Amino acid sequence: MTSLEDVSLQLNNKISSIKRLLQLKSMGNDPSLTTMLQKIGLELASIQNTLHTFQALIQQQQTEMKSLKDLKNSVQKNSEVAHHLLENIPAHLPRKAAQSGTEDPKDEKVQGDPVQPVPEEKSAKSKHVVREIEYLLMEEFNHVPGYMKGRMTYDQINAVIHELNATVKAKYKILNQSLKSMSNIARNQYNTFKEQETKETKGQYFFVEADIKEFTRLKVDKKLQGIFNILRHCHRLREVRGNHLVRYVLL
Structure with missing residues (x-):
């Protein structure tokens, strides 16, 4: 059951709300306060626009964070695959032949010497x-x-x-x-x-x-x-x- 104190509290709240509304109504009729209310309205609209801008930036950053997280996971997976391949290189794969170090530096041609053409007979004999x-x-x-x-x-x-x-x-x-x-x-x-x-x-x-x-x-x-x-x-x-x-x- 609702007590008398609850009913009294509800009535007092309603009376306070009515008084506040009457005060605001009287303020609206006062020319000196109308300008101030208009400025307050413009400030509130500006604040609301700023909030909307912040919300859009936050959503954009959330989307970028998700993309970066997906990219990080992809890079991590590729790194794990590359590491696995590096540790499990098949022994049968051909290896790059080591360059011979037996060349004599004295055999290098002096800059400006004419390059001797390769005989056609030798160049034609390509390896099978x-x-x-x-x-x-x-x-x-x-x-x-x-x-x-x-x-x-x-x-x-x-x-x-x-x-x-x-x-x-x-x-x-x-x-x-x-x-x-x-x-x-x-x-x-x-x-x-x-x-x-x-x-x-x-x-x-x-x-x-x-x-x-x-x-x-x-x-x-x-x-x-x-x-x-x-x-x-x-x-x-x-x-x-x-x-x-x-x-x-x-x-």
Whole structure:
């Protein structure tokens, strides 16, 4: 229940509010106070505009802070990925060859000496570039079916690719030699390589199991055959069969 004191308090508050309103009304009718009230209104409007400006700046700073926070998270993630890559560089990646330091400073040409042109015959004899099997990417390795990979790891497969590239390089180094400069052993190898060629391998690079045994220490076993299956799956090799011989052609 509402007590008499509560009712009295409510009535007194209403009476005070009515008195305040009457005072303000009388002030509004007073010309001397009207100007002051107008100035106060203008000041209040200016303060309100300033508050709106501050609110807009605060919202802009909040948006910029969010963008900076997202950028910080992105940089941190990229830094973690780069650090992980730096600590896990695959051993099979080619390294930059070190520059030879055997040059004699006395052999340097004196400034102003005419540059001797390279004979056309020597410049025309460019080195033969032998194709290589591209190393597997981690994404490709992850998409190889589990039954095909078994217990083989990413590094093991790329290590085999490194040896296969050495096989192809050694084989085609012999094929690209001049017959006149060959030894009897190299000439026999050359003839064997030529006999293995077919119409399907013309202009292609390929190797056979005998080449692996000849030029590497890899064991030609079931594990190696499993890696060949993975390389075919990843479009690194294809097989050409004929005359009881399997030729592994580079793609």
